[in-house]
Structure formats: C-alpha cells, structure tokens
Amino acid sequence: MRQVWERLKTNRGREATAGYLFLSPWLIGFFVFGLYPMVMSLYYSLCRFDVLRVPQFIGLENYETLLTADPYFGISVWNTLVYTVLRVPFAITGSLLLAVLVNQSVRGVKWFRTAYFLPSIITGVVLSVIWLWLFNPSVGLVNEVLGWFGIAGPLWLQSPDWSKPALVLMGLWSIGGARMIVFLAALQGIPDHLYEAVEIDGGGAWAKFRHVTLPMLSPVIFLWTVLEVIFSFQVFTEAYVMTQGGPLNSTLFYNLYLYYKAFDDFEMGYASAMAWILLVITLVVTVIQFRLGKRWVHYEGGV
Amino acid sequence: MAARRPIGLKQALGYGALIAVALVLLLPFAWMVSTSLKGNEAIFAIPPVWIPETLRWDNYAEVFERMPFLLYLRNTTVITVFTIIGTVGSSAAVAYAFACLRWPGRDMLFLFVVATMMLPLQVIMIPLFVLFKEFGWLNTYKPLIVPAFLGGGAFNIFLMRQFFLTLPTELFDAARIDGASEWTIFWRIALPLARPALVTVALLTFMFAWNDFLGPLIYLSDQAKNTLALGLALFTGQHQTDWGVLMAASILMMVPVIALFFFFQRYFIKGFTMSGLKG
Numbered sequence: 001m002r003q004v005w006e007r008l009k010t011n012r013g014r015e016a017t018a019g020y021l022f023l024s025p026w027l028i029g030f031f032v033f034g035l036y037p038m039v040m041s042l043y044y045s046l047c048r049f050d051v052l053r054v055p056q057f058i059g060l061e062n063y064e065t066l067l068t069a070d071p072y073f074g075i076s077v078w079n080t081l082v083y084t085v086l087r088v089p090f091a092i093t094g095s096l097l098l099a100v101l102v103n104q105s106v107r108g109v110k111w112f113r114t115a116y117f118l119p120s121i122i123t124g125v126v127l128s129v130i131w132l133w134l135f136n137p138s139v140g141l142v143n144e145v146l147g148w149f150g151i152a153g154p155l156w157l158q159s160p161d162w163s164k165p166a167l168v169l170m171g172l173w174s175i176g177g178a179r180m181i182v183f184l185a186a187l188q189g190i191p192d193h194l195y196e197a198v199e200i201d202g203g204g205a206w207a208k209f210r211h212v213t214l215p216m217l218s219p220v221i222f223l224w225t226v227l228e229v230i231f232s233f234q235v236f237t238e239a240y241v242m243t244q245g246g247p248l249n250s251t252l253f254y255n256l257y258l259y260y261k262a263f264d265d266f267e268m269g270y271a272s273a274m275a276w277i278l279l280v281i282t283l284v285v286t287v288i289q290f291r292l293g294k295r296w297v298h299y300e301g302g303v
Numbered sequence: 304m305a306a307r308r309p310i311g312l313k314q315a316l317g318y319g320a321l322i323a324v325a326l327v328l329l330l331p332f333a334w335m336v337s338t339s340l341k342g343n344e345a346i347f348a349i350p351p352v353w354i355p356e357t358l359r360w361d362n363y364a365e366v367f368e369r370m371p372f373l374l375y376l377r378n379t380t381v382i383t384v385f386t387i388i389g390t391v392g393s394s395a396a397v398a399y400a401f402a403c404l405r406w407p408g409r410d411m412l413f414l415f416v417v418a419t420m421m422l423p424l425q426v427i428m429i430p431l432f433v434l435f436k437e438f439g440w441l442n443t444y445k446p447l448i449v450p451a452f453l454g455g456g457a458f459n460i461f462l463m464r465q466f467f468l469t470l471p472t473e474l475f476d477a478a479r480i481d482g483a484s485e486w487t488i489f490w491r492i493a494l495p496l497a498r499p500a501l502v503t504v505a506l507l508t509f510m511f512a513w514n515d516f517l518g519p520l521i522y523l524s525d526q527a528k529n530t531l532a533l534g535l536a537l538f539t540g541q542h543q544t545d546w547g548v549l550m551a552a553s554i555l556m557m558v559p560v561i562a563l564f565f566f567f568q569r570y571f572i573k574g575f576t577m578s579g580l581k582g
Contacts, residue, residue, distance in 0.1 A: 041426050
C-alpha cells in the first residue's frame with residue numbers, strides 16, 4: 001500500500017491518474033452509450049420485442065425469418081448492393097479527376113477549388129429536397145440540361161430503373177468536392193523527382209500517371225474505397241425523404257427497411273437482427289477489401 | 304521553362320475544362336435561387352425561365368407563415384450549440400489524455416477508440432432508444448445533446464489527438480516542472496494552442512448537428528420540438544408541389560452553413576481532408 005502511494009506521488013503516477021481522469025468522459029460514454037447498447041442489441045436480436053412489453057426470447061427465429069422468409073430483406077440487400085457498386089467506382093474516379101483538374105498550376109485555380117467544394121456543404125434533408133426538385137421529370141434542371149444535348153431524360157425518381165442511378169448522381173454531386181480535396185492533398189504530396197525520373201526514361205504523360213501517380217495515390221484510393229463502401233451501406237436520409245423506398249421498392253435500402261421495421265412496425269428485435277447482419281456484412285466486406293488491397297496498394301517502405 | 308509546345312492551347316483547354324465542370328457543379332445553386340424567386344406559373348413554364356420578370360420574394364415570407372420556421376430555428380440552434388460545446392470540450396479532454404499524458408494501456412486503447420469509428424450506428428440505435436425511453440428522455444433534446452458531452456465521438460478525438468501530437472512536449476514538461484497541475488496545462492497551454500483543431504471540430508460538429516435527421520426523427524415526437532431538418536422534411540412530405548416555398552426554406556436553412564463556410568473556409572476544407580488522410 002505504501003509502495004503504491006509512493007508511486008502515485010511520483011510524476012509518472014500523477015500523470016497516469018490525470019490521464020484516466022481526462023479519459024473518463026469517453027469511458028462513461030463508451031460503457032453507457034456504446035458497449036451496453038451493443039450487448040443489448042445482440043440480446044434483442046434474439047427476442048420478440050415491441051418496446052411496450054418485455055423482450056421475449058425466441059432464439060434465432062428473427063435471423064431465420066430474415067434469411068429465409070422475408071422477401072423485403074432480399075430486396076433491400078440487393079438495392080443497397082446495386083447502389084454501392086454504382087456509387088463507389090464513380091465517386092472515386094470522379095473525385096480523382098476533379099483533383100487532377102484543380103491540380104493544374106494556372107492562375108485562379110484556388111477559386112475553382114472552392115467552387116468545386118461548395119456542393120459538399122449541402123447534406124441531409126436540404127440536399128434531398130433540392131434534388132427532388134432537380135430530378136422533376138418535366139421541368140427539373142437535370143432533364144432540362146440533358147435536353148440541351150438532345151437527350152430525353154428518364155423519369156428519374158419516379159422510375160424503378162432510374163431511381164438508384166438518380167441517388168448515385170446526387171451523391172456524386174454532394175461528395176465529389178470533399179473527396180477531391182483529399183486526393184488533391186495526396187497529389188501534391190508526390191515528390192517531383194519521381195516524375196523527373198520517368199521523363200529521363202523517356203516516358204510521357206500516361207507513363208507518369210501509370211507508374212508514379214497511381215501507385216503513389218493507391219493508399220488514399222484504397223482507404224477511401226473502404227470508407228465509401230461503408231458509407232454506401234448506410235444510405236438512409238435521401239431515400240426516406242425523397243422516395244420512401246419507392247417506386248416499386250427500388251430504393252428500399254437496408255437501413256430504410258431497418259428503420260421502418262424498428263420505428264413504424266415496432267419490431268425492435270427483428271430490426272436488431274438486421275443491424276447485426278449489416279455489421280457482419282460490413283466487417284466481412286472490409287476484411288476482403290484489405291486482403292485484396294495488399295495486391296494493389298503500394299505502401300512506401302513496405303508494410 | 305522554355306516554351307517548346309504551344310502552352311497557350313494547353314492552358315486554354317485546362318481553363319475550358321475547369322469552367323465547364325464548375326458550371327455543372329454550380330448550376331443547381333443557381334436553379335435553386337431562381338426557383339425560390341418564382342411563382343408557380345414561372346416555375347412550371349416550358350422552356351424554363353431563369354430570371355423571372357417579377358421576383359417573387361413572397362416565397363420567403365410564406366416560409367414563415369406556413370411553417371413555424373423561427374421556432375424550428377430556435378430548437379435547432381439550442382441543440383447545435385450544446386452539441387458543439389459538449390463535443391469540443393470532451394473530445395479535447397480525451398484527446399489530451401491520449402496525446403499528452405503517459406499512462407499504461409494508452410496506445411492500445413487509442414487503437415480501440417479508432418476501431419469504434421467503424422461501428423454502424425444501427426447496431427446501437429435501438430437499445431439507445433429503449434434506454435432513453437427508460438430515462439424518460441424521449442421527446443426532449445437530451446438524447447441528442449448528452450452523448451456529445453461524453454467523449455464527443457471517436458473521429459473528433461482522433462482529429463484532436465493528431466493535432467495535440469504536433470505540439471512540442473517540452474512545453475508541457477516545462478510547465479510540469481514549474482508545478483502546474485495537468486488541468487492548468489490543459490486549460491492554459493494546450494487548449495489555446497489547439498485553436499485550429501478546436502475550430503475544425505466545432506465546424507464539423509455544427510454541420511452534423513444542424514443537418515442531423517435520424518436523431519431528431521427517432522427521439523422527437525412533439526412537432527413544437529422539431530428541428531429545421533425535421534420540419535423541412537415534414538413540409539416536403541405535405542406540400543410537394545410548392546417548389547418556390549420549398550427552395551426558399553432550403554436556402555434559409557443553408558444560409559448559416561454557407562456563411563460559416565466562407566468565413567472559415569480553410570478550417571472547413573482542412574477538416575474534411577484530415578478526416579481521411581492521417582491515420
């Protein structure tokens with residue numbers, strides 16, 4: 001006891017005590033609003049639970065129903081998958097192109113960077129309301145602009161075939177500028193001598209891009225691909241405000257269906273099971289991406 | 304640089320591309336402003352009118368008549384202000400523990416904090432709702448505000464810690480030798496130096512709280528307690544053809560965001576960049 005006291009009196013001990021004190025808000029928050037809900041969520045997922053009555057344990061029934069007997073579950077998984085597969089490649093290549101564009105050393109380029117970034121500050125409900133209007137099939141801006149080029153635009157949000165591409169398009173507008181900044185910083189971090197080396201070897205613009213830019217950017221591209229996939233799995237507000245899952249369930253995304261189950265039908269146990277399936281899917285997909293990433297991501301100095 | 308190739312052409316092409324993309328990205332803003340100043344006749348005119356003959360400012364007045372905009376504004380402001388105070392304060396304190404203090408298990412635990420960023424909200428959303436219901440917090444702002452005071456979110460802790468790590472440790476050690484308490488060092492030395500990081504976290508938190516939809520949607524049921532985001536979504540559901548008023552309301556809700564953006568542009572952009580690069 002005396003020894004402990006001696007230690008506490010030393011600087012190290014005092015610093016450690018202070019460390020735990022400064023940490024304490026997070027510790028409380030983690031236990032009350034993180035760990036406890038997570039454990040309870042797992043428990044609820046094994047129950048029938050409508051909030052009004054106590055949870056009733058039913059084993060794996062929720063999972064069984066979801067995986068074998070609920071057609072909307074499959075639809076929501078499919079919709080989310082299609083949305084992700086459409087969105088991620090476009091988001092990455094699109095914002096990379098923007099970054100290359102604003103990486104030119106011309107006068108006034110800073111103004112363009114600001115202009116490109118501007119849409120990124122519009123999010124959530126406002127974003128949804130604006131695009132609901134832009135996508136109006138007869139008098140909306142999107143079809144108006146397509147009309148300038150002689151293209152008769154689709155019905156967008158009112159068409160089951162075009163509702164997901166519409167949301168992807170909107171997403172690209174709203175995040176392109178923010179991701180652009182990330183890629184721009186990475187582009188500017190590439191040392192000039194690497195490009196000069198390619199020049200000495202007689203390589204042109206393509207060789208520079210292929211052998212310097214791409215490998216040097218690969219860690220950032222990889223990180224944002226992983227994150228973008230996770231974000232895409234979470235799509236919710238747009239669909240809730242703009243389409244309510246329609247038309248013909250074409251935008252019934254995973255989290256929208258989960259929300260409806262939990263807060264419209266009050267099937268909290270069922271929705272909890274959905275949340276855990278999503279968590280497992282997210283983990284599995286992320287692990288797979290890290291495995292695949294090892295093949296193409298170039299880390300300087302190994303790892 | 305000797306100009307071997309006609310640089311003029313290359314630059315012209317570069318500018319051409321820059322301008323074309325800028326037009327595409329900014330056109331929606333112009334359309335939004337244009338619609339907000341049009342009556343229904345002009346809104347549904349084919350071909351579209353960009354600048355209507357008479358500007359209909361009434362759309363903006365109607366926003367205040369047709370929904371309790373000021374009440375929603377007040378509610379949103381209250382939630383946002385408290386969320387910012389809680390988030391900035393607690394994430395700075397926790398980050399200070401991770402960056403400037405040495406204690407056993409620190410780096411392991413930090414990795415764990417970072418890992419919690421990956422956790423989807425959906426996994427804890429339902430038990431949180433049940434928990435807040437038992438606390439009697441439903442239909443109050445507590446579920447939206449109180450958690451901010453307890454850690455402020457893994458990402459903000461991360462961002463703040465990265466900044467604290469750039470501060471010279473000699474500064475802290477010197478203060479310790481002079482007998483300053485850790486609280487004094489945190490409050491008097493670390494926080495003032497960390498102002499850029501504090502501003503960045505405050506701005507990101509503002510963006511989150513101001514626009515948050517799922518939280519208010521789940522926890523608030525009394526319409527008098529609605530936030531702007533919730534109110535706007537509700538209004539959209541009820542009056543889907545009043546595009547002039549809807550655009551005016553959207554613009555009004557965006558004004559503070561755009562103002563802050565232009566005022567704190569550097570911090571804003573840095574915040575978005577840091578959110579992925581370092582790690």
